[in-house]
Amino acid sequence: MSLNSDPDCIFCKIVAGGIPCHQLYEDDLVLAFLDVGPLSEGHALVIPKSHAVELADADQQAVERCAAVAKQLGPVIVEQTGAAGWNLLQNNGSAAGQEVGHVHFHIIPRRAGDGLGYRWNAGAIDHDDAGQLATKIASSVNP
Ligand code: AMP
Ligand code: ZN
Numbered sequence: 658m659s660l661n662s663d664p665d666c667i668f669c670k671i672v673a674g675g676i677p678c679h680q681l682y683e684d685d686l687v688l689a690f691l692d693v694g695p696l697s698e699g700h701a702l703v704i705p706k707s708h709a710v711e712l713a714d715a716d717q718q719a720v721e722r723c724a725a726v727a728k729q730l731g732p733v734i735v736e737q738t739g740a741a742g743w744n745l746l747q748n749n750g751s752a753a754g755q756e757v758g759h760v761h762f763h764i765i766p767r768r769a770g771d772g773l774g775y776r777w778n779a780g781a782i783d784h785d786d787a788g789q790l791a792t793k794i795a796s797s798v799n800p
Contacts, residue, residue: 661708668759672706686719687726699738699766703727710758711749723762731764740766
């Protein structure tokens with residue numbers, strides 16, 4: 658498979674070796690390295706090597722490989738850092754907090770009381786509205 662690359666993309670530069678990283682894993686499709694602005698010790702990023710801005714645009718095989726790498730890497734990072742759990746986070750679009758426009762999965766090690774986390778202001782579902790919305794979404798999903 659040929660890799661897409663954007664010369665202005667910082668993660669493509671890391672993939673190409675033009676910018677150094679603390680590498681954790683590499684194969685033909687995927688690279689994993691430590692985040693330079695860690696939310697906690699061991700905070701890591703798993704990326705497809707081929708450039709795509711958002712998850713929906715990324716190569717399917719590379720996304721599946723990213724998931725497999727994250728599945729294996731998360732527990733290893735927890736083990737090596739003495740963390741107690743981990744979050745897998747993937748931001749799409751600036752409204753969702755995406756700052757680097759190259760698909761990436763955050764592995765964020767967690768410890769009790771670490772103060773990290775989303776404001777999880779849960780609402781109450783309206784079942785009539787939800788039923789209509791679910792029908793619309795379900796009829797448009799085409800994996
Ligand atoms: P996001 O807000 O989801 O786009 O997250 C981008 C992440 O990339 C942030 O956590 C940054 O700290 C991280 N980051 C940016 N540049 C680098 C770099 N050169 N090496 C490692 N991590 C980086
Ligand atoms: Zn890129």
